[in-house]
């Protein structure tokens with residue numbers, strides 16, 4: 580019984596061959612962000628590749644048992660994160676990727692819960708775009724004008 584078998588069994592998931600193969604894809608490369616479609620694509624290399632439906636079901640089961648965090652983007656697919664601790668994300672609009680905001684740049688939000696409720700999580704997604712040409716600094720033009 581390997582560490583993945585223990586990881587699944589310890590949260591109450593029966594470690595079937597298919598779940599173990601998907602867990603291998605998800606958890607063997609450190610923390611990562613992905614969609615079900617990405618995992619389905621990677622799983623095509625398996626001897627018995629799972630259907631997209633099976634991938635979805637497995638990911639949802641892993642979320643419900645605390646092995647994955649689900650991240651919903653309002654105009655995109657559901658993303659999953661192997662880092663289940665609290666942290667914030669950049670969403671790269673041009674490449675459609677998620678990455679973690681470094682802890683030192685993460686916003687600290689202190690939002691009170693409505694009466695009778697409690698805040699269970701605050702999800703922050705900062706949408707960014709790479710490859711934008713840097714704007715000309717207005718001071719550069721000013722210095723040119725002075726010469």
Ligand SMILES: [Zn+2]
Pocket residue numbers: 612660662666667668678679
């Ligand atoms: Zn993350």
